[in-house]
Amino acid sequence: MLPVYRTLLYATDLSSNAAHAFRHALALARRFEARIHILHVLPEVEPAVLNFVATVMGEERLADMELDHKDEVRQEIRMRLEAFAREEIGDPNEGATLVSEIHVRHGNPVARILSEADEIDADLIVLGSHGKGRLHYTFLGSVAEKVLHRSKRPVLVVPLG
Secondary structure: OOOOOOEEEEEOOOOOOOHHHHHHHHHHHHHHOOEEEEEEEEOOOOHHHHHHHHHHHOHHHHHHHHHHHHHHHHHHHHHHHHHHHHHHHOOHHHHHHHEEEEEEEEOOHHHHHHHHHHHHOOOEEEEEEEOOOHHHHHHOOOHHHHHHHHOOOOEEEEEEO
């Protein structure tokens, strides 16, 4: 039996060429009458950086700033993703039927993509992969590669320029 895709998770880093991967998600959504969940993960700040900033600013002031700005940043990214989806889809009526929800989360990108896919019971995860070269992958790995290896769900990795 051929797979049927009803729920797609499109994960984006908001890079300038991420629209290429979104177009693949759109094509699949149109073909299968599927719904797309758009996800952007805000990575957590490294503890060493936080410690340095806390030392310079003071812990209380940093904590207040983090609380104030997390919601602002999340809302700004949500608005950017909504505008991005509207522009790529073109037709506002079709947009309402294709994009189910926009999620902006904090945390480890790989873990959040996989947990979000489980939470929405995604039939397919769609994400782009940036070609960084062999040395980069050897030492750091990539989000797409890690999702591909850890996912129990099908993953479509679209090479980005």
